Amino acid sequence: MASSAIKSGALVTLAELHSxxxxxxxxxxxRVTGKLQDYSVETAIATVADGSAxxxxxxxxxxxLSFRVGSMYQFIGELCIHPDNEPILQAxxxxxxxxxxxxxYHQSLQLLRQFQTDHMNNQSNNLKQx
Amino acid sequence: xxxxLQTTHVKLLAFDLLSLNPTSDPTTxxxxxxxxxxxxxxxxxxxxxxxxxNKFLKFTVDxxxxxxxxxxxxxxxxxxxxxxxxxxxxxVVANVATDFASQIKIGAVARVRGRIASxxxxxxxTVSDVVIEKDPNAEVLHCLxxxxxxxxxxxxxxxxxxx
Numbered sequence: 116m117a118s119s120a121i122k123s124g125a126l127v128t129l130a131e132l133h134s135x136x137x138x139x140x141x142x143x144x145x146r147v148t149g150k151l152q153d154y155s156v157e158t159a160i161a162t163v164a165d166g167s168a169x170x171x172x173x174x175x176x177x178x179x180l181s182f183r184v185g186s187m188y189q190f191i192g193e194l195c196i197h198p199d200n201e202p203i204l205q206a207x208x209x210x211x212x213x214x215x216x217x218x219x220y221h222q223s224l225q226l227l228r229q230f231q232t233d234h235m236n237n238q239s240n241n242l243k244q245x
Numbered sequence: 246x247x248x249x250l251q252t253t254h255v256k257l258l259a260f261d262l263l264s265l266n267p268t269s270d271p272t273t274x275x276x277x278x279x280x281x282x283x284x285x286x287x288x289x290x291x292x293x294x295x296x297x298x299n300k301f302l303k304f305t306v307d308x309x310x311x312x313x314x315x316x317x318x319x320x321x322x323x324x325x326x327x328x329x330x331x332x333x334x335x336x337v338v339a340n341v342a343t344d345f346a347s348q349i350k351i352g353a354v355a356r357v358r359g360r361i362a363s364x365x366x367x368x369x370x371t372v373s374d375v376v377i378e379k380d381p382n383a384e385v386l387h388c389l390x391x392x393x394x395x396x397x398x399x400x401x402x403x404x405x406x407x408x
Binding site: 187231 | 258259260261264277290292293305307308309310311312351352354380381382385388389392395396
């Protein structure tokens with residue numbers, strides 16, 4: 116796969132992955148974080164949870180990653196929306212993130228989005244002025 | 246434009262780095278038309294790896310705001326560029342680069358420092374230093390560092406010195 120074919124996985128919380136979310140699109144590249152609730156060795160499907168929100172993750176392409184229920188994991192991949200509107204992330208990268216401060220992660224995500232919005236506004240203002 | 250950070254490895258988020266503009270000097274890039282930069286430090290997850298032994302390792306670093314293409318040169322022992330340098334020093338540099346290349350694996354979280362460069366019109370990093378991060382909070386802390394530095398330093402450095 117050429118690097119140009121790969122997209123950055125947008126940072127999202129599992130709670131944001133509802134059907135009216137802008138991230139809820141087939142093929143969208145996402146990075147999700149959650150606690151492993153269930154893992155099937157037969158199907159390589161992992162179920163991760165963050166609070167009451169859950170997401171299924173297809174881990175068949177991941178190597179050298181062991182799954183332990185109750186541990187925290189982060190996955191980067193593409194969202195696939197099934198005909199019954201159920202999303203599943205086709206993971207291409209995964210890692211154990213036990214020890215991640217989830218509250219800090221959520222807060223930094225809000226600050227990051229505010230910064231990106233301000234940055235884009237500043238750039239468009241600079242363009243208008245030049 | 247302000248040149249005070251031109252020799253510093255500035256911590257940048259990927260979307261910020263990728264929005265830098267080239268200048269007439271190919272080694273220098275401008276941020277928001279106020280700040281000149283030549284070096285950067287990024288941190289993120291390695292999501293792509295293209296290894297050509299004794300030539301280069303190309304890889305991408307994804308920090309959730311963008312995907313930064315990086316190139317780590319591995320041609321020190323064959324490139325004429327290094328032929329006039331002390332062979333022992335070149336071997337050391339080559340060994341360090343080979344060691345960095347072995348650490349860059351898909352899924353690893355890497356802190357990468359290097360020169361900001363342009364390849365086919367896109368910004369990339371020519372790698373000089375790699376550290377693999379084991380702390381699961383490293384990306385969050387780097388992100389917060391970048392936000393603080395951008396607001397308190399990079400965005401205001403044009404009007405006063407960075408402290």
